[in-house]
Amino acid sequence: MPEDDIIDVSDFDPNFRDEIAAEPGGEYIRRCFSCGTCSASCPVGGVTDKYNPRRIIHMALLGMRQEVLSSGFVWLCSVCYTCYERCPQDVRIPELMNAIRNIAVREGRIPQTFKTQVGQLRAHGRLYEVGDYENERRQEYDLPPIREESAQVRQILDDMDVEEEAE
Amino acid sequence: MSRYALYLGCTVPVRGLNYELSARKVLDRLGIQVADLDGFACCGFPAKPLDWKAGLLMAARNLALAEAAGCDLLTLCSACTGTLTEAAHRLKEDARLRAWVNEELARQGKKYSGKVRVRHFARMLYEETGVERLKELVTRELTDLAVAPHYGCHYLKPSHLYDGFDDPENPHSLERLIEATGARVKHYEDEGQCCGGGILGFDEDTALLMTKQKLDHVVAAEVDAMVLICPFCAIMYEANQRRVEGLYNTAYKLPVLYYSQLLGLAMGMSLEEVGFKLNRVKSRKLAQLFRE
Ligand code: SF4
Numbered sequence: 466m467p468e469d470d471i472i473d474v475s476d477f478d479p480n481f482r483d484e485i486a487a488e489p490g491g492e493y494i495r496r497c498f499s500c501g502t503c504s505a506s507c508p509v510g511g512v513t514d515k516y517n518p519r520r521i522i523h524m525a526l527l528g529m530r531q532e533v534l535s536s537g538f539v540w541l542c543s544v545c546y547t548c549y550e551r552c553p554q555d556v557r558i559p560e561l562m563n564a565i566r567n568i569a570v571r572e573g574r575i576p577q578t579f580k581t582q583v584g585q586l587r588a589h590g591r592l593y594e595v596g597d598y599e600n601e602r603r604q605e606y607d608l609p610p611i612r613e614e615s616a617q618v619r620q621i622l623d624d625m626d627v628e629e630e631a632e
Numbered sequence: 633m634s635r636y637a638l639y640l641g642c643t644v645p646v647r648g649l650n651y652e653l654s655a656r657k658v659l660d661r662l663g664i665q666v667a668d669l670d671g672f673a674c675c676g677f678p679a680k681p682l683d684w685k686a687g688l689l690m691a692a693r694n695l696a697l698a699e700a701a702g703c704d705l706l707t708l709c710s711a712c713t714g715t716l717t718e719a720a721h722r723l724k725e726d727a728r729l730r731a732w733v734n735e736e737l738a739r740q741g742k743k744y745s746g747k748v749r750v751r752h753f754a755r756m757l758y759e760e761t762g763v764e765r766l767k768e769l770v771t772r773e774l775t776d777l778a779v780a781p782h783y784g785c786h787y788l789k790p791s792h793l794y795d796g797f798d799d800p801e802n803p804h805s806l807e808r809l810i811e812a813t814g815a816r817v818k819h820y821e822d823e824g825q826c827c828g829g830g831i832l833g834f835d836e837d838t839a840l841l842m843t844k845q846k847l848d849h850v851v852a853a854e855v856d857a858m859v860l861i862c863p864f865c866a867i868m869y870e871a872n873q874r875r876v877e878g879l880y881n882t883a884y885k886l887p888v889l890y891y892s893q894l895l896g897l898a899m900g901m902s903l904e905e906v907g908f909k910l911n912r913v914k915s916r917k918l919a920q921l922f923r924e
């Protein structure tokens with residue numbers, strides 16, 4: 466095995482589990498006893514071995530902060546809640562993945578697709594623009610017009626500093 | 633005053649007009665008035681993974697608008713349902729969180745005290761209207777149709793948000809609703825599987841592979857259509873069906889109907905009235921059955 470691939474445990478961050486546990490959604494990470502029920506139930510893991518929730522939780526508990534935050538792992542959860550219903554320890558995995566995503570975003574690690582979505586939310590207050598064209602189309606089907614409300618949504622996103630990371 | 637405000641979210645009013653218009657017509661037949669409130673924006677679902685506070689505030693401002701109008705929220709999208717229900721629960725139970733949210737909302741001239749109830753359209757039909765009442769309004773039993781139900785994820789889960797109205801592992805509400813129209817329900821392998829929509833933007837290949845699996849399973853059950861209740865599931869199974877066919881060199885030609893369209897047809901509406909023109913996958917059988 467090349468030297469570079471070998472993990473040195475002294476690089477681990479022993480505080481990572483506490484950092485996650487302090488993040489809303491991540492509170493229950495320490496309950497995981499690695500039974501694998503989540504991975505066995507996961508529809509994403511069912512089609513690709515790129516994603517394995519039990520492994521990510523294990524890495525997080527070990528303190529592999531850089532690996533967990535810089536890899537795309539946590540963004541592969543489809544948030545379907547299948548494992549949430551089945552985990553014997555009520556770890557609430559998709560909320561845990563969201564907690565780790567929140568930490569990653571604060572360090573500027575935000576996937577392009579989410580940057581694009583934030584741009585849409587800032588411009589239109591929604592993921593899809595509703596302008597004249599869309600409202601005319603709605604009218605053709607006798608549906609009432611919609612007025613975009615973007616200023617208040619933009620204010621929320623500004624306050625939370627989501628903007629910076631999105632630029 | 634209407635008891636419910638119709639919350640459309642982002643996807644339905646632009647990419648799911650057939651869902652919206654058929655749902656509105658069905659509600660009309662049922663004598664259920666809904667209010668269209670000014671000022672709704674995104675539910676917060678896309679913001680939650682980035683910044684939970686932003687996600688919660690976006691949900692809360694929609695809840696505040698409904699509360700100010702004295703309405704509960706009726707939703708069509710399952711992701712909106714999940715996000716708004718979660719926010720409503722947290723803000724009802726956690727006084728400190730509610731106080732913080734209200735400090736922020738005050739800057740937008742809004743406040744939220746925790747009164748709003750959120751209901752998905754299908755759940756409302758199932759629990760409040762009831763299957764028996766729906767049957768009374770059916771004028772054309774769809775006994776010639778065999779359909780595959782797709783519940784999707786956020787309509788049922790996490791189940792603690794939904795007061796146990798249905799069983800997340802073995803759900804039955806959509807099946808009962810379909811049966812009320814006279815159509816036959818056909819089950820298929822891995823019925824609870826997620827559409828993959830949650831990761832479409834991040835890893836398209838993986839998401840479409842999830843979509844493909846379900847399409848394979850549904851087609852194997854030999855149905856006339858798939859019936860669903862979420863615009864995002866429809867994007868995956870209908871709008872992306874061609875792409876999956878191209879990627880995997882296969883042909884499904886599987887019609888996908890919103891439940892509100894199926895119910896509208898059973899109430900005697902025409903294909904045009906339920907917005908079938910906007911469904912991308914056409915079906916000779918449906919066209920023949922519902923020829924005016
Ligand atoms: S199901 Fe729960 S306890 Fe089991 S490995 Fe997954 S998170 Fe850990």
Ligand code: SF4
Pocket residue numbers: 503506507508509510518541542543544545546547548549558559
């Ligand atoms: S919530 Fe995420 S980790 Fe859990 S089963 Fe669904 S996709 Fe997999």
